[in-house]
């Protein structure tokens with residue numbers, strides 16, 4: 062299908078040995094330090110440039126911006142043991158119109174053979190229906206953004222009852238965001254299945 066080809070083509074910017082190695086190293090680095098790591102892929106003409114890896118606190122990371130004359134075509138950041146984008150990752154991706162958003166995490170650790178997994182969400186920003194889904198994501202952010210921030214920043218200070226109430230709202234947010242992504246995926250605007258091969262990305266604890 063033509064749409065799938067588009068996603069495959071977009072994801073190719075990450076599928077290079079040097080970039081895969083860099084992503085793998087950052088996942089390992091996060092496991093050691095507990096801090097998120099990431100970088101951007103910026104495009105100018107036919108040239109691609111990776112920004113210097115930056116570190117963030119546990120759950121949030123500011124990846125910076127590409128230069129004014131560049132397009133931000135890709136992002137990568139680490140997520141510890143979970144490879145799903147957070148609601149704010151989804152919002153940032155649509156806000157900036159980033160084509161490929163990759164997350165690196167350690168997987169299969171529960172089976173005793175940890176491996177690095179890189180999972181990418183591709184967004185076809187040229188798709189005729191892109192703007193429609195972008196609007197929906199940004200509207201959801203208006204409603205749920207403050208709730209999600211409150212959860213990140215204040216949940217530990219709340220009473221059990223308040224925490225439970227807020228948690229229900231956070232779950233509701235995740236369901237709503239993912240519902241929009243499901244529809245965007247059906248329309249061919251989004252592809253969340255873009256998974257870079259983990260076979261050659263084995264995690265070696267002795268390194």
Ligand SMILES: [Zn+2]
Nearest residue numbers: 138146147150
């Ligand atoms: Zn994230």
